[in-house]
Amino acid sequence: MTLDSNQQVFVNEATELLQELEESLLELENTPDSAELIARVFRAMHTIKGSGAMFGFDNIAALVHSIETAYDMVRSNVICVTKPMLDYSLKACDIIREMLSDPEMRADSPVAVEISEFFTRAANIQKQQVQTEKQPYKTADGVLRTYRITFRPSHNIMMNGTNPSLLLKELAEMGSATVVAHTADVPELNEIQPEGCYLSWDIILTTDKPENDIRDVFIFVEDDAEITIQPVAETFDDREKKLGEILLERGCLTQEQLGEVLNEKKRLGELMVEKGIVSEGAVEAALMEQVHVKNVNEKKTLSAEVTASSIRVPSERLDSLVDLVGELVTVQARLSQVASRKNDQDMLKVAEEVERLVWELRDNTMSIRMLEIGSTFNRFKRLVRDLSAELGKEIELVTFGGETEIDKTVIEKLGDPLVHLIRNSIDHGIEKPEDRIAAGKPAKGHISLQASHSGDSVLIEITDDGRGINRKAVLEKAKAKGLVSENAELSDRDIYDLIFASGFSTAASVSSVSGRGVGMDVVRRNIEALRGTIEINSAEGTGTTIVLKLPLTLAIIDGLLVTIGGQFFILPLSIVNECIEFNRSENRSGSGRRIIMVRNELVPYVPLRGFFDIRGEEPEIQQIVIISVDGRRVGFVVDSVVGDHQTVIKSLGKAFKDIDCISGASVLGDGSVALIIDIMKIYNDIG
Amino acid sequence: MSIETSVEEDKTVIEISGDLTVGYVIELHSVLREALQSSDSVEIKVGDVERADLTLLQLFCSAHRAALSKDKRFDVTGKKNELLCMDCFTGFTRVKGCVIDRYNNCALVKERSDV
């Protein structure tokens, strides 16, 4: 416990008081009946106790309590000062001094207990039950209740500095209040005492606070005012209470009087005042209550709607909803296809309408499954703390963009790769404090986790300010492991890519942190399984940034539908750049290298027909779909491009789990199956 | 607080402004008593109010009652609406004077501006 400035002032003050106290006690030994000395001792004890409790020295307060009580009794001549009492008082001074220097010291050490017991006996204090709270306070439970409060201050209420207006204001701040002031008791000018109070109030208060809180508002004036607080019975039907009923409930008139007035067909309030049964003020207050309750009831209906705005649903239900929406998207595609084939105007119109609605439904459903990534980020704070301690490093994790939303299924599968990447940063990236200081960096390393939206993807960046990646070391290791040839010339990007090759580890010693047999290759595979990409940027000496690019959702993607040999395939539209015509004969270059010129740019291409080993005659004119990954463009040759397609991804099932370049399948409008091509996989395979 | 009294014909005009809390209301009380003794009509002109409390409204009401019982007039004019709208006067929401308000000049009813 470190002392704040208030506590420090207390410690200084208490030290002085103890000094004084000791002197007084010693003097008191000579003149045990000096009232002045006794008062001084009491005051010192009193201050030490009161201030001690206020500044967190509960131990001191507990110890001094019985001593103070004993001296209070001495002060009022109930008991006399004795020699043992002074002895124990001086002992207490010593203990308090110790407690001042060590606030953690408890009040139940043997000496402290002995002192307390002595004074308790001396003062013959019945062991009092410590009154904690008067009663378990009901706290606000969110349920609105309406109370009818009458506040009739005594004539003299303002003479002790009370301002009734402030109490009314306090009440009004507790909820919605209707206040009616009554002036009926104000006397004429010659009789009035201007500083006296002749007013009274009726307050109708609707609040979620318990009745006790309302009573607390009047705590200082309880004895100077007539206060009644009465819950207004709920009306269960929609009907607001009639004026007569309210007046009856308030006890302003009797049933007979009401009946009498009701027999005349005039406005009730006016009649009653005319007849002098009830005062004008009473009618006014009752009318106000009527209006208030009406308003509150209206608001209640509204707030009931508001509270229903958030509900908890098991995630399986959401998953099945997403599945159903997926089916619906498929069926809608079929409907559109049928409609256009029949060329029936009415049907086309309906199909279009259905399409619009289904898209909206799809987007809405997807957004339900979106979760903030922040909770995942928070898990890593602990990881970083524990691991850095284990490795003797000082590391702080900062996170940004925790509010970024991403599909629940993506988040679930993102955990493991992120853990691995952060472990890498802690283990390989951030240096030991002494190394950092030697390198002119602050001893404490920083890792930042940042999430942001970028188009239909989410970017997650893991940045550390560590030593960065030693490209030379990576290259040498790769050569040693035979991953690249001895004289290979590689770009920086290629070198970083080596890190993702299986079985690669640059740490001089394999620590328990990152050497768990899982390499960066697994991380990359995991990210790619999420249809994401991973990229490393590093500057030696200043740090490394790893960027993960992930799709917002896994269930439905915008795809580009193509055909190869009468078969349908789907490419993710998000990475497609353009489609151009591909004339086989024109592009047959002599060298057999698969490269075409697209607007003065050489683009390598992969004929998918050959890649998938699809037989049959190639059409003369084919299409080439150009995708762009990491700023590099690659073409994929297909027979024809059908167009964009809302692709509901279906997994292929266990039997096909070893198939590499197909990430799933989708059902087309006419019921046929289209395979989803794992472009990233092919792209990486061909290098 | 400042209290300025001026007598014109049969009417006393009392201009008040500043701090209108209990300490000063006691002073205003005696001024009003005198005025209602000597004049048939008393008008309180409310100026810029810094602070006010319940005792002021109470005194207005009392003066109004006294005036009515002597069949005299007691009117509150000037920045009356602003005064009644002050935070401390919650509950003074009446739109109509009490039964005895013959001249319809209750000191606690806001002036209507819907002419």
Next chain:
Amino acid sequence: MSKTILSVDDSASIRQMVKFTLNKEGYNVIEACDGKDALAKTAVSKCDMVVTDLNMPNMDGISLIKELRQKPEFRFVPIIMLTTESQDSKKQEGKSAGATGWIVKPFKPEQLVTVVKKVLG
């Protein structure tokens, strides 16, 4: 114009806490270490509220409240007394002397603010 509160207590730490807490809420705070000192301070500066301890040397809180209520300018000024739980009878004594309300020690800064808002606004 910010309101001025007179804090009367023989404990410097309580005075400091009161001053710090109320300053933060935008009130001016004048300090006095006992009843005598408080009377001297009120003679020279105007204040809108008084927060006083009860047990003090020279002049205790109850006598201070009585003295203050005699002065015309203090007739309607809110006066809050600080008491300890063992002094329940003191509450009554204080109220009849003219105290507006009380705060039971030990109290937290927020409680002080709540009470000041309650009686001073």
